[in-house]
Amino acid sequence: MSVGKLLTMLGIAIAIIGLVLTYLPGLFGWFGKLPGDIHIQDDKKSIFIPITSMIIISLLFTLLANLFFRK
Structure with missing residues (x-):
């Protein structure tokens, strides 16, 4: 896997985690x-x-x- 693809996937994962934590803060309250x-x-x-x-x-x-x- 090339470094570019890895960084792109990592960036998308961080963006998704950020959106979930922003709009659904009670989801990880446990x-x-x-x-x-x-x-x-x-x-x-x-x-x-x-x-x-x-x-x-x-x-x-x-x-x-x-x-x-x-x-």
Whole structure:
């Protein structure tokens, strides 16, 4: 796959994600609030560790990479 095609597909994907997040903000309201996502809040600090959310993102990216870059 040439670099031009890759950049074009990446740009289209970013545009679609931007449109979805702009016009349907409640669609991903669950993201970051899954069981396994750690949120520790204190008076002066807040710590957020999205373990489960990042596992889901990793699985999606792996699936997409296997679909697009399989020979």
